[in-house]
Amino acid sequence: MGGYDTNTNTTELHYMDYLAASVPVKYYAFGYGGMFTLSIMDKEYRPDLNQDQAYELLKKCTSEIKRRFLVNLPKFRVRIISKDGIKDLPHIVAEGEPA
Numbered sequence: 001m002g003g004y005d006t007n008t009n010t011t012e013l014h015y016m017d018y019l020a021a022s023v024p025v026k027y028y029a030f031g032y033g034g035m036f037t038l039s040i041m042d043k044e045y046r047p048d049l050n051q052d053q054a055y056e057l058l059k060k061c062t063s064e065i066k067r068r069f070l071v072n073l074p075k076f077r078v079r080i081i082s083k084d085g086i087k088d089l090p091h092i093v094a095e096g097e098p099a
Contacts, residue, residue: 015028015030026045033061036065037064051080055089066094075091075092075094
């Protein structure tokens with residue numbers, strides 16, 4: 001779960017489990033995709049990433065999922081949460097798939 005706190009002017013990301021226990025995190029991925037991508041984020045995440053760098057990091061993660069995951073996931077939706085609201089970025093699309 002992510003959001004923007006207008007009181008502190010900061011963004012927040014939380015992992016929430018099935019019992020609604022919430023833990024703040026810097027980045028997160030879950031399921032099989034998370035097993036393939038958390039090591040990439042561990043290696044490449046920096047708190048000072050700008051939006052373009054973060055998008056490129058997501059492209060690396062989705063490329064790894066496409067390469068290693070049995071299920072075909074041709075398109076990934078990307079959204080930015082900021083003080084201005086939620087903004088859609090271009091989908092990350094597998095090569096050869098329609099945008």
